[in-house]
Amino acid sequence: MNEDNHIVKSYGEELQLLTDSIIQMGSLTESLMLDSIKAITIIDKEAVGRIVESDKKINQYRSKIDTQIMTILVKRAPMAIDLRVAITALRISQDLERIGDLAKGNAKKILPWPENLPEELLKSFNRLGSLVSEQLNKVIDSYIKKSKDIAIEVIHADGNVNDLAYSSIKEALSFLSKDIKHLEFATNLLFVGKNLERAGDHITRIAENIYYLAEGEYYKNK
């Protein structure tokens, strides 16, 4: 069953446009996340302005999607699968916006960093960032394919994100404990780890919503 075989064609088109908006917003968020991680890994302070601008675009998508959903609710009073398309789009766009905020926040945190941070320390945050990006990529893929199986994989892999986040934070703490002059930026580094872990949680929520979209019931994590 597709969104596009409604008797009223424009209804199907509206739902398709909404789905497209979510996919576009998701791709933008994914690029932002990758840019943000790259900026952190190589301490590219010039990238920060660009990242802040991309985040604004993501926020605009959120407003646009809100309007699309309201229009569908008012005009069509959607039922069953159509209702789930609308409701999950509302929730997913909120999570994507938050992921964008977190990625932007992370990028801004590098501004006070010195250029000579230990490579090992940054590598561990890079690994965490790559895993989060991979999760984000997968969750958008599962939305495009309406695949509950990929969504379940994403949900289960969130534990790995948490583990990696904690080990990265630990490394940052041990670096911090070596010299009190690292205090300011190493604290920022802790936030980066925490933010990536939070982004992971939002990705999990998106995956849970995709499961709900596909199945009509909530995923019960055993």
Next chain:
Amino acid sequence: MDLNMDNKIKIKSNNLNVFYGQKQALFDINLEINQNEVTALIGPSGCGKSTFIRCINRMNDVIDICRMEGQIQIDDKNIYDPGVDVVQLREKVGMVFQKPNPFPKSIYENVSYGPKIHGIGESKDDLDQIVENSLKKAALWNEVKDRLEEPGTSLSGGQQQRLCIARAISVNPEIILMDEPCSALDPIATAKIEELIDELKKTFTIVIVTHSMAQAVRVSQKTGFFHMGKIIEVGTTEQIFKNPTNNMTQDYITGRFG
């Protein structure tokens, strides 16, 4: 969801088949309708939902070419048993139609006529009381109490429909059948009827045929989807409209029906 799973089954159809001449209109309908609940029947035109509710008060009996097999039980008794008095049955099972159809008589007489012929109200005082109570239950009393002698047809469409509901409940039925009761009404009159249905279900068992999905969601606790004379899916209204199990139900309620 206020669906009471322990609710008693009020109406039960067992392998109901209905034919109009050679044409079969209903196929093996098995459906249970709970007491003091609103059950909505949905489906495209000609799917058999009206035929089904007309079986519940044996309205189809008056159609010569109509023939039925199977059973409809009310309180576990087959209403098609030879001993059943159809007049008594219809006293128990009231009906409200698509278009308001008051008798060409006064508002008072519209409501008192039923009790009178069924011998329910003995004296004028009794009838006065029945008329007042019925009009109150139908949420019409305050609007008509000073003009009871005016013709029923002088009321607005929405008021006429509530008058028909008052007429139906004046004989103390147990079941009220409603065949698209709001399709000829404006949104305000519809809202009043829907509010009334919610109130009436405390006393009566209600079966409503509706073409408005939104109305089915608003007023009913259970929904049955009919298609081409067959019952395709029955479930709690919440389940049917949020997550139907049958693709045909989903296609119909989401406007994808081919």
